[in-house]
Amino acid sequence: MTESLSPSADGGIRGRALLSPVFLIAAGVFVVAGFGLEPVLQRLEARYRKEPIAIRRPLAQLDAARLPSFIPTHRPPKFSGVLRDVGTDEILLKNFEFRQGQGPGRDVILFVTYYADPNDKVPHTPEVCYRQSDTIIEQFTTTTLEVPALASQHPQIQAHMLIMRQPKSTAAIVYLFAVSGEFKYDREQVRWVLGRPGLKRGYFSKIEAISPFAVGEDPSQAIERSRRMLQEALPVLVEDHYPLVTSLAQP
Amino acid sequence: MSNTTATIPPAASMPKPGVGLMRIGILLALWLWMFLPSLRIFAETAYSSREWSYALATPLLTLLLLYRRRAILLDSISHESWWGLALLLLGLAGYAMMTWPFSFGYPRDLCIIVTLAGAILAAGGRKLLKHSLPILLLLALSIPISARIFSRLIITPDTMTLRLTQFMLDQLPGVNVILEGPDLRFTTSARTGIIAMGEPHRGASLLQAYLAIGVFIVFVRIRPAWQVLVMCIVALPITLLANWLRILTWGLMTLYTELDLASSIPRITATVGSLTAAYAMFAMILVILGGLLMESEREDIDEAPEAADD
Numbered sequence: 001m002t003e004s005l006s007p008s009a010d011g012g013i014r015g016r017a018l019l020s021p022v023f024l025i026a027a028g029v030f031v032v033a034g035f036g037l038e039p040v041l042q043r044l045e046a047r048y049r050k051e052p053i054a055i056r057r058p059l060a061q062l063d064a065a066r067l068p069s070f071i072p073t074h075r076p077p078k079f080s081g082v083l084r085d086v087g088t089d090e091i092l093l094k095n096f097e098f099r100q101g102q103g104p105g106r107d108v109i110l111f112v113t114y115y116a117d118p119n120d121k122v123p124h125t126p127e128v129c130y131r132q133s134d135t136i137i138e139q140f141t142t143t144t145l146e147v148p149a150l151a152s153q154h155p156q157i158q159a160h161m162l163i164m165r166q167p168k169s170t171a172a173i174v175y176l177f178a179v180s181g182e183f184k185y186d187r188e189q190v191r192w193v194l195g196r197p198g199l200k201r202g203y204f205s206k207i208e209a210i211s212p213f214a215v216g217e218d219p220s221q222a223i224e225r226s227r228r229m230l231q232e233a234l235p236v237l238v239e240d241h242y243p244l245v246t247s248l249a250q251p
Numbered sequence: 252m253s254n255t256t257a258t259i260p261p262a263a264s265m266p267k268p269g270v271g272l273m274r275i276g277i278l279l280a281l282w283l284w285m286f287l288p289s290l291r292i293f294a295e296t297a298y299s300s301r302e303w304s305y306a307l308a309t310p311l312l313t314l315l316l317l318y319r320r321r322a323i324l325l326d327s328i329s330h331e332s333w334w335g336l337a338l339l340l341l342g343l344a345g346y347a348m349m350t351w352p353f354s355f356g357y358p359r360d361l362c363i364i365v366t367l368a369g370a371i372l373a374a375g376g377r378k379l380l381k382h383s384l385p386i387l388l389l390l391a392l393s394i395p396i397s398a399r400i401f402s403r404l405i406i407t408p409d410t411m412t413l414r415l416t417q418f419m420l421d422q423l424p425g426v427n428v429i430l431e432g433p434d435l436r437f438t439t440s441a442r443t444g445i446i447a448m449g450e451p452h453r454g455a456s457l458l459q460a461y462l463a464i465g466v467f468i469v470f471v472r473i474r475p476a477w478q479v480l481v482m483c484i485v486a487l488p489i490t491l492l493a494n495w496l497r498i499l500t501w502g503l504m505t506l507y508t509e510l511d512l513a514s515s516i517p518r519i520t521a522t523v524g525s526l527t528a529a530y531a532m533f534a535m536i537l538v539i540l541g542g543l544l545m546e547s548e549r550e551d552i553d554e555a556p557e558a559a560d561d
Binding site: 018020022023025026027029030033034037041044045048124125127128131134135136138166167187188191192195196197 | 278352407
């Protein structure tokens with residue numbers, strides 16, 4: 001005589017197999033997260049939202065005399081497309097001439113933007129921004145800046161370096177970000193620092209040094225001019241303009 | 252008269268495909284419910300963007316893959332896995348962290364796929380997850396990348412493709428093509444103009460679409476692991492080649508037809524042609540690899556589908 005499984009016994013086994021601990025917990029996690037995750041995250045964001053902090057001294061008041069290798073000029077920048085919808089009113093766009101002994105000077109543009117609100121969108125970086133106009137990227141890499149005046153807190157500062165070509169001109173651009181007392185070269189790194197819990201306030205600033213050069217010319221000197229500009233400008237920005245790190249944590 | 256006792260096996264020792272399917276179905280439904288707003292945004296982006304419009308075909312391609320692999324998927328369902336729960340929690344934690352305190356959209360969106368993988372592993376076991384990976388990959392390729400990240404990723408292929416296209420077109424008789432910034436400016440005896448005028452990312456476009464085609468065509472059949480490995484290696488070169496063929500076709504149509512420079516016909520022709528070319532290249536290599544299958548491997552694939560994918 002063959003004894004067959006009763007439907008209730010088989011259904012009971014199936015039911016018990018379905019409602020296993022792993023399955024129940026997984027389903028429970030989905031239900032709880034589905035209802036509760038967004039409201040909790042919104043509350044946390046509201047509770048721990050970082051506050052803006054104003055620049056100490058406007059960028060327009062940058063003391064050009066503290067850039068020993070450069071003389072400010074009144075010539076308009078040769079490289080077009082620099083000013084876009086940058087999303088801030090705190091902007092410095094200044095043309096300098098690189099002092100090079102007795103020879104003719106070469107232009108270097110210093111382009112600095114400051115964002116007081118850490119919740120603002122981090123702006124386009126040059127390799128993305130300029131390509132929206134008539135520009136092609138020929139080289140894109142990182143470079144290390146030695147800044148003796150900042151060496152105690154920032155022994156090595158890395159920046160992005162790129163060579164850009166427009167229809168009638170080329171330029172070497174070296175840029176980086178200052179974010180809440182740190183220097184970062186990548187936009188995603190900036191967003192990481194801005195999101196990091198801890199500080200009550202935050203800011204970020206993009207600093208670009210743009211050195212135009214003639215089509216076909218060796219770009220190495222233009223790169224060096226841009227690097228020199230940042231090496232001299234960064235200490236001025238940190239000492240005179242950017243908020244003190246201590247003020248970012250004050251209640 | 253014989254007494255035969257049917258022994259009821261302990262529930263924990265034998266996986267029950269029907270129960271496994273129910274677990275997977277319920278967790279999948281919960282996953283869909285939880286991430287429906289995000290999936291809706293993906294669909295809206297695909298609907299409104301030329302670059303991501305191929306993602307509208309993802310549900311159909313996914314269903315096709317599920318149907319074609321149904322035997323091996325059903326055969327793979329085994330015991331639940333606590334590791335799946337861990338993976339699910341990891342995906343949710345990543346999703347939460349990329350929402351607050353950090354705000355990284357694309358990594359957050361990828362975490363949606365991680366939670367799905369966790370649900371599959373939790374409900375159906377390791378083997379099921381392994382055989383579901385192609386479907387998860389296809390879903391991941393359908394998630395739109397933000398414009399900024401995309402622009403950063405394609406800098407090199409964009410520049411190199413434009414340079415190569417300029418070089419090739421410039422060799423044609425009676426044609427002069429120069430690259431000014433991102434513009435391919437041409438001059439012929441009949442007219443002058445710009446190839447792909449006004450098109451964003453003209454040098455690198457539809458890259459994920461080509462990869463999605465590759466994923467589909469490779470995994471629509473059960474193949475030996477070494478074939479899958481070879482296809483992984485050739486996937487990127489085929490993608491870049493198809494991308495170059497796209498802009499080259501666009502250029503040739505612009506140079507040799509009387510169409511207005513703003514006409515969409517060259518773009519559509521180039522797009523369809525390059526997608527077809529990508530399909531053909533993937534298929535051709537698979538045919539060649541199929542011809543290299545040893546007789547014993549062929550028999551193995553015919554008799555035991557699950558063995559071929561190990």
